[in-house]
Amino acid sequence: MPSSPYRGRFAPSPTGPLHLGSMLAAFGSWLLARHAGGRWLVRIEDVDPPREVAGAAASQLATLAAFGLQPDEPVQYQSRRHGLYRAALERLLADGRAFPCHCSRTDLAGQHGIHRHCVGGRQRPHPAIRLRVADDTHVAFDDGLQGHFGQWVDRAVGDVVLLRADGCWAYQLAVVVDDAAQGISDVVRGADLLDSTPRQILLQRALGLPQPRYLHLPLLLDAQGAKLSKSLAARPVDATDPLPTLRWLWAALGQEAAELEGIDALPALLQRAVAAFQPGRLRRDAIPAARPLP
Incomplete structure:
Protein backbone atom coordinates (compact mmCIF):
# COMPACT_ATOMS: atom_id res chain seq x y z
CA MET A 1 0.00 0.00 0.00
CA ARG A 80 -2.97 12.93 -24.71
CA ARG A 81 -1.63 9.82 -23.00
CA HIS A 82 -2.15 7.10 -25.61
CA GLY A 83 1.53 6.18 -25.60
CA LEU A 84 1.36 5.14 -21.95
CA TYR A 85 -1.65 2.91 -22.57
CA ARG A 86 -0.07 1.36 -25.65
CA ALA A 87 3.12 0.55 -23.75
CA ALA A 88 1.15 -1.14 -20.97
CA LEU A 89 -0.92 -3.11 -23.47
CA GLU A 90 2.15 -4.29 -25.38
CA ARG A 91 3.69 -5.47 -22.13
CA LEU A 92 0.62 -7.49 -21.24
CA LEU A 93 0.49 -9.00 -24.71
CA ALA A 94 4.18 -9.91 -24.58
CA ASP A 95 3.70 -11.56 -21.18
CA GLY A 96 0.72 -13.58 -22.42
CA ARG A 97 -1.56 -11.82 -19.95
CA ALA A 98 -3.63 -10.23 -22.73
CA PHE A 99 -4.99 -11.60 -25.99
CA PRO A 100 -6.94 -10.46 -29.07
CA CYS A 101 -10.65 -11.25 -29.03
CA HIS A 102 -12.95 -11.26 -32.07
CA CYS A 103 -16.16 -11.89 -30.11
CA SER A 104 -19.06 -9.48 -30.46
CA ARG A 105 -21.67 -8.75 -27.81
CA THR A 106 -24.06 -10.98 -29.71
CA ASP A 107 -21.53 -13.81 -29.59
CA LEU A 108 -21.32 -13.47 -25.80
CA ALA A 109 -25.07 -13.22 -25.19
CA GLY A 110 -25.22 -16.93 -24.38
CA GLN A 111 -22.60 -16.36 -21.68
CA HIS A 112 -24.51 -13.42 -20.19
CA GLY A 113 -21.88 -11.10 -21.65
CA ILE A 114 -19.10 -12.67 -19.58
CA HIS A 115 -16.11 -13.71 -21.65
CA ARG A 116 -14.43 -16.92 -20.55
CA HIS A 117 -13.37 -18.19 -23.98
CA CYS A 118 -13.73 -16.92 -27.52
CA VAL A 119 -16.89 -18.06 -29.28
CA GLY A 120 -16.95 -15.73 -32.28
CA GLY A 121 -16.77 -17.41 -35.66
CA ARG A 122 -15.55 -14.47 -37.73
CA GLN A 123 -12.29 -12.58 -37.63
CA ARG A 124 -12.54 -8.85 -37.09
CA PRO A 125 -10.01 -6.59 -38.81
CA HIS A 126 -9.50 -4.83 -35.47
CA PRO A 127 -10.22 -7.21 -32.58
CA ALA A 128 -10.60 -6.14 -28.99
CA ILE A 129 -7.79 -6.91 -26.56
CA ARG A 130 -8.69 -8.53 -23.25
CA LEU A 131 -6.88 -9.24 -20.00
CA ARG A 132 -6.74 -12.98 -19.39
CA VAL A 133 -8.52 -13.75 -16.10
CA ALA A 134 -7.82 -17.19 -14.66
CA ASP A 135 -10.58 -19.39 -13.26
CA ASP A 136 -11.39 -18.86 -9.59
CA THR A 137 -9.80 -15.43 -9.48
CA HIS A 138 -10.93 -13.73 -6.29
CA VAL A 139 -9.78 -10.18 -5.51
CA ALA A 140 -10.57 -8.45 -2.23
CA PHE A 141 -9.58 -5.17 -0.63
CA ASP A 142 -10.48 -3.01 2.35
CA ASP A 143 -12.25 0.15 1.30
CA GLY A 144 -11.67 3.21 3.46
CA LEU A 145 -15.40 3.75 3.91
CA GLN A 146 -17.32 0.74 2.58
CA GLY A 147 -15.21 -1.85 4.40
CA HIS A 148 -14.11 -5.23 3.08
CA PHE A 149 -15.15 -5.95 -0.51
CA GLY A 150 -14.39 -9.00 -2.61
CA GLN A 151 -15.28 -10.22 -6.07
CA TRP A 152 -14.82 -13.39 -8.11
CA VAL A 153 -13.63 -11.51 -11.18
CA ASP A 154 -13.83 -14.50 -13.53
CA ARG A 155 -17.48 -15.10 -12.66
CA ALA A 156 -18.68 -11.52 -12.32
CA VAL A 157 -16.76 -9.94 -15.19
CA GLY A 158 -14.71 -12.46 -17.11
CA ASP A 159 -11.78 -11.51 -19.30
CA VAL A 160 -11.52 -7.73 -19.02
CA VAL A 161 -11.54 -5.54 -22.14
CA LEU A 162 -8.44 -3.33 -22.35
CA LEU A 163 -8.76 -2.03 -25.91
CA ARG A 164 -12.17 -1.97 -27.55
CA ALA A 165 -12.82 -3.19 -31.07
CA ASP A 166 -13.58 0.39 -32.11
CA GLY A 167 -10.04 1.39 -31.14
CA CYS A 168 -10.94 3.19 -27.91
CA TRP A 169 -9.02 2.46 -24.74
CA ALA A 170 -11.09 0.81 -22.04
CA TYR A 171 -11.59 2.75 -18.83
CA GLN A 172 -10.06 -0.01 -16.71
CA LEU A 173 -6.67 0.13 -18.44
CA ALA A 174 -6.49 3.91 -18.73
CA VAL A 175 -7.37 4.60 -15.11
CA VAL A 176 -4.88 2.07 -13.77
CA VAL A 177 -2.03 3.37 -15.91
CA ASP A 178 -2.81 7.00 -15.10
CA ASP A 179 -3.16 6.51 -11.36
CA ALA A 180 0.26 4.88 -11.30
CA ALA A 181 1.89 7.43 -13.61
CA GLN A 182 0.57 10.31 -11.52
CA GLY A 183 1.58 8.69 -8.24
CA ILE A 184 -1.97 8.60 -6.90
CA SER A 185 -1.91 7.22 -3.38
CA ASP A 186 -5.63 7.53 -2.61
CA VAL A 187 -8.55 7.05 -4.99
CA VAL A 188 -11.73 8.70 -3.71
CA ARG A 189 -14.78 8.32 -5.95
CA GLY A 190 -18.43 7.28 -6.01
CA ALA A 191 -19.65 3.89 -4.84
CA ASP A 192 -20.91 3.10 -8.34
CA LEU A 193 -17.28 2.26 -9.16
CA LEU A 194 -16.80 -0.02 -6.16
CA ASP A 195 -17.22 -3.21 -8.19
CA SER A 196 -14.71 -1.97 -10.79
CA THR A 197 -11.94 -1.89 -8.21
CA PRO A 198 -11.14 -5.63 -8.15
CA ARG A 199 -10.58 -5.51 -11.91
CA GLN A 200 -8.25 -2.57 -11.48
CA ILE A 201 -6.33 -4.27 -8.69
CA LEU A 202 -5.96 -7.37 -10.87
CA LEU A 203 -4.60 -5.21 -13.66
CA GLN A 204 -2.24 -3.40 -11.29
CA ARG A 205 -0.84 -6.77 -10.25
CA ALA A 206 -0.42 -7.88 -13.85
CA LEU A 207 1.52 -4.70 -14.64
CA GLY A 208 3.49 -4.66 -11.39
CA LEU A 209 2.00 -1.29 -10.38
CA PRO A 210 1.36 -0.07 -6.83
CA GLN A 211 -2.13 -0.41 -5.41
CA PRO A 212 -3.54 2.85 -4.05
CA ARG A 213 -5.91 3.08 -1.12
CA TYR A 214 -9.55 3.25 -2.12
CA LEU A 215 -12.48 5.08 -0.56
CA HIS A 216 -15.88 5.00 -2.25
CA LEU A 217 -18.30 7.73 -1.27
Whole structure:
Protein backbone atom coordinates (compact mmCIF):
# COMPACT_ATOMS: atom_id res chain seq x y z
CA MET A 1 0.00 0.00 0.00
CA PRO A 2 1.17 3.58 -0.66
CA SER A 3 2.88 5.69 1.95
CA SER A 4 2.97 9.46 2.38
CA PRO A 5 2.64 11.91 0.78
CA TYR A 6 -1.06 11.79 0.04
CA ARG A 7 -1.99 12.31 -3.62
CA GLY A 8 -5.66 12.25 -4.52
CA ARG A 9 -7.55 13.08 -7.68
CA PHE A 10 -10.91 13.84 -9.27
CA ALA A 11 -11.34 12.34 -12.73
CA PRO A 12 -14.57 13.25 -14.52
CA SER A 13 -15.54 12.08 -17.99
CA PRO A 14 -16.51 14.97 -20.29
CA THR A 15 -19.99 13.68 -21.01
CA GLY A 16 -21.79 16.78 -19.75
CA PRO A 17 -21.70 19.47 -17.06
CA LEU A 18 -20.86 18.60 -13.47
CA HIS A 19 -23.95 17.64 -11.49
CA LEU A 20 -24.65 17.17 -7.83
CA GLY A 21 -23.39 13.58 -7.75
CA SER A 22 -20.10 14.44 -9.43
CA MET A 23 -19.64 17.45 -7.17
CA LEU A 24 -20.08 15.21 -4.13
CA ALA A 25 -17.12 13.13 -5.36
CA ALA A 26 -15.10 16.24 -6.20
CA PHE A 27 -15.70 17.96 -2.87
CA GLY A 28 -15.24 14.76 -0.87
CA SER A 29 -11.96 13.89 -2.57
CA TRP A 30 -10.73 17.49 -2.19
CA LEU A 31 -11.58 17.55 1.52
CA LEU A 32 -9.82 14.25 2.19
CA ALA A 33 -6.71 15.42 0.33
CA ARG A 34 -6.63 18.73 2.19
CA HIS A 35 -7.26 17.03 5.53
CA ALA A 36 -4.26 14.77 4.89
CA GLY A 37 -2.07 17.73 3.92
CA GLY A 38 -1.70 16.20 0.48
CA ARG A 39 -2.14 17.20 -3.14
CA TRP A 40 -5.30 17.08 -5.20
CA LEU A 41 -5.20 16.53 -8.95
CA VAL A 42 -7.75 16.71 -11.75
CA ARG A 43 -7.70 14.39 -14.75
CA ILE A 44 -10.14 14.56 -17.66
CA GLU A 45 -10.98 11.01 -18.72
CA ASP A 46 -11.64 11.67 -22.39
CA VAL A 47 -10.79 8.37 -24.05
CA ASP A 48 -14.33 7.59 -25.20
CA PRO A 49 -15.05 10.04 -28.05
CA PRO A 50 -18.52 8.63 -28.87
CA ARG A 51 -19.72 9.67 -25.38
CA GLU A 52 -17.86 12.97 -25.17
CA VAL A 53 -19.84 16.21 -25.34
CA ALA A 54 -18.15 19.14 -27.04
CA GLY A 55 -17.12 21.77 -24.53
CA ALA A 56 -17.89 19.59 -21.51
CA ALA A 57 -14.31 19.40 -20.25
CA ALA A 58 -13.92 23.18 -20.27
CA SER A 59 -17.29 23.55 -18.56
CA GLN A 60 -16.33 21.07 -15.85
CA LEU A 61 -13.04 22.81 -15.15
CA ALA A 62 -14.77 26.18 -15.01
CA THR A 63 -17.28 24.81 -12.51
CA LEU A 64 -14.53 23.43 -10.28
CA ALA A 65 -12.80 26.79 -10.38
CA ALA A 66 -16.04 28.58 -9.50
CA PHE A 67 -16.37 26.30 -6.48
CA GLY A 68 -12.79 27.06 -5.44
CA LEU A 69 -11.61 23.50 -6.07
CA GLN A 70 -8.32 24.19 -7.83
CA PRO A 71 -5.95 21.31 -8.65
CA ASP A 72 -2.40 21.46 -7.32
CA GLU A 73 -0.85 20.41 -10.63
CA PRO A 74 -1.69 20.95 -14.31
CA VAL A 75 -4.83 19.17 -15.48
CA GLN A 76 -4.11 15.94 -17.35
CA TYR A 77 -6.12 14.66 -20.33
CA GLN A 78 -6.28 10.97 -21.12
CA SER A 79 -6.60 11.75 -24.82
CA ARG A 80 -2.97 12.93 -24.71
CA ARG A 81 -1.63 9.82 -23.00
CA HIS A 82 -2.15 7.10 -25.61
CA GLY A 83 1.53 6.18 -25.60
CA LEU A 84 1.36 5.14 -21.95
CA TYR A 85 -1.65 2.91 -22.57
CA ARG A 86 -0.07 1.36 -25.65
CA ALA A 87 3.12 0.55 -23.75
CA ALA A 88 1.15 -1.14 -20.97
CA LEU A 89 -0.92 -3.11 -23.47
CA GLU A 90 2.15 -4.29 -25.38
CA ARG A 91 3.69 -5.47 -22.13
CA LEU A 92 0.62 -7.49 -21.24
CA LEU A 93 0.49 -9.00 -24.71
CA ALA A 94 4.18 -9.91 -24.58
CA ASP A 95 3.70 -11.56 -21.18
CA GLY A 96 0.72 -13.58 -22.42
CA ARG A 97 -1.56 -11.82 -19.95
CA ALA A 98 -3.63 -10.23 -22.73
CA PHE A 99 -4.99 -11.60 -25.99
CA PRO A 100 -6.94 -10.46 -29.07
CA CYS A 101 -10.65 -11.25 -29.03
CA HIS A 102 -12.95 -11.26 -32.07
CA CYS A 103 -16.16 -11.89 -30.11
CA SER A 104 -19.06 -9.48 -30.46
CA ARG A 105 -21.67 -8.75 -27.81
CA THR A 106 -24.06 -10.98 -29.71
CA ASP A 107 -21.53 -13.81 -29.59
CA LEU A 108 -21.32 -13.47 -25.80
CA ALA A 109 -25.07 -13.22 -25.19
CA GLY A 110 -25.22 -16.93 -24.38
CA GLN A 111 -22.60 -16.36 -21.68
CA HIS A 112 -24.51 -13.42 -20.19
CA GLY A 113 -21.88 -11.10 -21.65
CA ILE A 114 -19.10 -12.67 -19.58
CA HIS A 115 -16.11 -13.71 -21.65
CA ARG A 116 -14.43 -16.92 -20.55
CA HIS A 117 -13.37 -18.19 -23.98
CA CYS A 118 -13.73 -16.92 -27.52
CA VAL A 119 -16.89 -18.06 -29.28
CA GLY A 120 -16.95 -15.73 -32.28
CA GLY A 121 -16.77 -17.41 -35.66
CA ARG A 122 -15.55 -14.47 -37.73
CA GLN A 123 -12.29 -12.58 -37.63
CA ARG A 124 -12.54 -8.85 -37.09
CA PRO A 125 -10.01 -6.59 -38.81
CA HIS A 126 -9.50 -4.83 -35.47
CA PRO A 127 -10.22 -7.21 -32.58
CA ALA A 128 -10.60 -6.14 -28.99
CA ILE A 129 -7.79 -6.91 -26.56
CA ARG A 130 -8.69 -8.53 -23.25
CA LEU A 131 -6.88 -9.24 -20.00
CA ARG A 132 -6.74 -12.98 -19.39
CA VAL A 133 -8.52 -13.75 -16.10
CA ALA A 134 -7.82 -17.19 -14.66
CA ASP A 135 -10.58 -19.39 -13.26
CA ASP A 136 -11.39 -18.86 -9.59
CA THR A 137 -9.80 -15.43 -9.48
CA HIS A 138 -10.93 -13.73 -6.29
CA VAL A 139 -9.78 -10.18 -5.51
CA ALA A 140 -10.57 -8.45 -2.23
CA PHE A 141 -9.58 -5.17 -0.63
CA ASP A 142 -10.48 -3.01 2.35
CA ASP A 143 -12.25 0.15 1.30
CA GLY A 144 -11.67 3.21 3.46
CA LEU A 145 -15.40 3.75 3.91
CA GLN A 146 -17.32 0.74 2.58
CA GLY A 147 -15.21 -1.85 4.40
CA HIS A 148 -14.11 -5.23 3.08
CA PHE A 149 -15.15 -5.95 -0.51
CA GLY A 150 -14.39 -9.00 -2.61
CA GLN A 151 -15.28 -10.22 -6.07
CA TRP A 152 -14.82 -13.39 -8.11
CA VAL A 153 -13.63 -11.51 -11.18
CA ASP A 154 -13.83 -14.50 -13.53
CA ARG A 155 -17.48 -15.10 -12.66
CA ALA A 156 -18.68 -11.52 -12.32
CA VAL A 157 -16.76 -9.94 -15.19
CA GLY A 158 -14.71 -12.46 -17.11
CA ASP A 159 -11.78 -11.51 -19.30
CA VAL A 160 -11.52 -7.73 -19.02
CA VAL A 161 -11.54 -5.54 -22.14
CA LEU A 162 -8.44 -3.33 -22.35
CA LEU A 163 -8.76 -2.03 -25.91
CA ARG A 164 -12.17 -1.97 -27.55
CA ALA A 165 -12.82 -3.19 -31.07
CA ASP A 166 -13.58 0.39 -32.11
CA GLY A 167 -10.04 1.39 -31.14
CA CYS A 168 -10.94 3.19 -27.91
CA TRP A 169 -9.02 2.46 -24.74
CA ALA A 170 -11.09 0.81 -22.04
CA TYR A 171 -11.59 2.75 -18.83
CA GLN A 172 -10.06 -0.01 -16.71
CA LEU A 173 -6.67 0.13 -18.44
CA ALA A 174 -6.49 3.91 -18.73
CA VAL A 175 -7.37 4.60 -15.11
CA VAL A 176 -4.88 2.07 -13.77
CA VAL A 177 -2.03 3.37 -15.91
CA ASP A 178 -2.81 7.00 -15.10
CA ASP A 179 -3.16 6.51 -11.36
CA ALA A 180 0.26 4.88 -11.30
CA ALA A 181 1.89 7.43 -13.61
CA GLN A 182 0.57 10.31 -11.52
CA GLY A 183 1.58 8.69 -8.24
CA ILE A 184 -1.97 8.60 -6.90
CA SER A 185 -1.91 7.22 -3.38
CA ASP A 186 -5.63 7.53 -2.61
CA VAL A 187 -8.55 7.05 -4.99
CA VAL A 188 -11.73 8.70 -3.71
CA ARG A 189 -14.78 8.32 -5.95
CA GLY A 190 -18.43 7.28 -6.01
CA ALA A 191 -19.65 3.89 -4.84
CA ASP A 192 -20.91 3.10 -8.34
CA LEU A 193 -17.28 2.26 -9.16
CA LEU A 194 -16.80 -0.02 -6.16
CA ASP A 195 -17.22 -3.21 -8.19
CA SER A 196 -14.71 -1.97 -10.79
CA THR A 197 -11.94 -1.89 -8.21
CA PRO A 198 -11.14 -5.63 -8.15
CA ARG A 199 -10.58 -5.51 -11.91
CA GLN A 200 -8.25 -2.57 -11.48
CA ILE A 201 -6.33 -4.27 -8.69
CA LEU A 202 -5.96 -7.37 -10.87
CA LEU A 203 -4.60 -5.21 -13.66
CA GLN A 204 -2.24 -3.40 -11.29
CA ARG A 205 -0.84 -6.77 -10.25
CA ALA A 206 -0.42 -7.88 -13.85
CA LEU A 207 1.52 -4.70 -14.64
CA GLY A 208 3.49 -4.66 -11.39
CA LEU A 209 2.00 -1.29 -10.38
CA PRO A 210 1.36 -0.07 -6.83
CA GLN A 211 -2.13 -0.41 -5.41
CA PRO A 212 -3.54 2.85 -4.05
CA ARG A 213 -5.91 3.08 -1.12
CA TYR A 214 -9.55 3.25 -2.12
CA LEU A 215 -12.48 5.08 -0.56
CA HIS A 216 -15.88 5.00 -2.25
CA LEU A 217 -18.30 7.73 -1.27
CA PRO A 218 -22.02 6.90 -1.08
CA LEU A 219 -24.38 7.54 -3.96
CA LEU A 220 -27.21 10.03 -4.00
CA LEU A 221 -30.66 8.42 -4.24
CA ASP A 222 -33.98 9.77 -5.42
CA ALA A 223 -37.26 9.49 -3.52
CA GLN A 224 -37.81 5.98 -4.89
CA GLY A 225 -34.42 4.80 -3.66
CA ALA A 226 -32.85 4.66 -7.13
CA LYS A 227 -29.60 6.30 -8.13
CA LEU A 228 -30.21 9.89 -9.12
CA SER A 229 -29.92 10.23 -12.86
CA LYS A 230 -31.78 12.42 -15.30
CA SER A 231 -34.10 13.99 -12.77
CA LEU A 232 -31.64 15.57 -10.32
CA ALA A 233 -28.10 14.22 -10.44
CA ALA A 234 -27.66 15.20 -14.08
CA ARG A 235 -28.93 18.73 -13.47
CA PRO A 236 -25.93 21.08 -13.64
CA VAL A 237 -24.92 22.69 -10.39
CA ASP A 238 -25.16 26.47 -10.23
CA ALA A 239 -21.61 27.70 -10.70
CA THR A 240 -22.69 31.30 -10.16
CA ASP A 241 -23.75 30.63 -6.56
CA PRO A 242 -21.59 27.81 -5.15
CA LEU A 243 -22.09 28.40 -1.43
CA PRO A 244 -25.56 26.79 -1.06
CA THR A 245 -24.41 23.71 -2.99
CA LEU A 246 -21.22 23.42 -0.94
CA ARG A 247 -23.21 23.60 2.30
CA TRP A 248 -25.59 20.93 1.01
CA LEU A 249 -22.71 18.67 -0.01
CA TRP A 250 -20.99 19.26 3.34
CA ALA A 251 -24.05 18.03 5.22
CA ALA A 252 -24.58 15.17 2.76
CA LEU A 253 -21.04 14.01 3.55
CA GLY A 254 -22.06 13.67 7.19
CA GLN A 255 -20.39 16.82 8.45
CA GLU A 256 -21.87 19.19 11.01
CA ALA A 257 -23.94 21.74 9.09
CA ALA A 258 -23.46 24.44 11.73
CA GLU A 259 -19.73 24.58 10.99
CA LEU A 260 -20.36 26.43 7.72
CA GLU A 261 -23.26 28.61 8.79
CA GLY A 262 -22.87 32.36 8.54
CA ILE A 263 -19.89 32.25 6.18
CA ASP A 264 -20.65 34.22 3.02
CA ALA A 265 -17.25 34.25 1.29
CA LEU A 266 -16.07 31.23 -0.71
CA PRO A 267 -12.40 31.24 0.43
CA ALA A 268 -13.45 31.52 4.07
CA LEU A 269 -16.01 28.75 3.72
CA LEU A 270 -13.50 26.37 2.15
CA GLN A 271 -10.90 27.24 4.76
CA ARG A 272 -13.39 26.51 7.51
CA ALA A 273 -14.45 23.27 5.82
CA VAL A 274 -10.87 22.00 5.79
CA ALA A 275 -10.39 22.90 9.45
CA ALA A 276 -13.68 21.34 10.58
CA PHE A 277 -13.71 18.26 8.34
CA GLN A 278 -13.95 14.94 10.19
CA PRO A 279 -13.41 11.84 8.01
CA GLY A 280 -14.92 9.68 10.74
CA ARG A 281 -18.26 11.38 10.11
CA LEU A 282 -18.43 10.37 6.44
CA ARG A 283 -21.62 8.53 5.63
CA ARG A 284 -21.22 4.98 4.39
CA ASP A 285 -24.77 4.35 3.21
CA ALA A 286 -26.45 5.89 0.19
CA ILE A 287 -27.66 9.46 0.65
CA PRO A 288 -31.33 10.27 0.03
CA ALA A 289 -31.75 13.54 -1.80
CA ALA A 290 -35.42 13.91 -0.95
CA ARG A 291 -34.79 17.20 0.84
CA PRO A 292 -34.63 20.33 -1.32
CA LEU A 293 -31.51 20.58 -3.43
CA PRO A 294 -29.58 23.81 -3.90
